[in-house]
Amino acid sequence: MPQVEAYKAAREHLLYSVSAAAVRDPDHLPPLDAREVALYYLLAQSVRQDRRDPTKRKRVMKDRELVDLTLDKARQLFLESLTPEERLRGLAPEERLRGLPPEQVLARFKPEERLRGIPPEHAILALNDTMLAQLPESLLASLPGDVQAKIRARLGR
Numbered sequence: 001m002p003q004v005e006a007y008k009a010a011r012e013h014l015l016y017s018v019s020a021a022a023v024r025d026p027d028h029l030p031p032l033d034a035r036e037v038a039l040y041y042l043l044a045q046s047v048r049q050d051r052r053d054p055t056k057r058k059r060v061m062k063d064r065e066l067v068d069l070t071l072d073k074a075r076q077l078f079l080e081s082l083t084p085e086e087r088l089r090g091l092a093p094e095e096r097l098r099g100l101p102p103e104q105v106l107a108r109f110k111p112e113e114r115l116r117g118i119p120p121e122h123a124i125l126a127l128n129d130t131m132l133a134q135l136p137e138s139l140l141a142s143l144p145g146d147v148q149a150k151i152r153a154r155l156g157r
Contacts, residue, residue, distance in 0.1 A: 017040075018070050029074055124143065
């Protein structure tokens with residue numbers, strides 16, 4: 001990491017991250033410690049609030065785009081320093097899977113694991129339409145009404 005004349009102190013990484021030197025060379029931003037990360041988020045929150053007030057925006061941040069670029073780079077470096085487990089901590093399962101197609105999620109599981117926990121009368125809905133069409137009417141009649149209705153709708157019966 002290059003020496004920075006104005007910000008040599010170890011506890012001034014955050015200050016350095018919004019300096020002109022950091023903007024010129026954003027790939028050499030130092031890692032932020034927990035205290036600096038907390039301060040970063042407080043600053044980012046203040047910046048977001050100031051953006052909503054046009055009078056403050058002009059007065060407080062003349063080089064807003066430059067600061068945004070530097071903060072984005074610092075945020076990216078911070079995220080890259082986290083393990084996958086740390087990144088996902090606190091997210092609900094549906095948030096973890098958002099954006100992934102079902103096929104990609106299910107590809108991780110063996111076929112026998114994919115339907116684990118689903119009652120057999122509902123697991124039958126996982127069959128493709130060709131296989132469903134081959135089921136005897138007596139089997140369909142033994143299924144719960146909602147399952148029968150779904151199968152008949154899929155097969156156009």
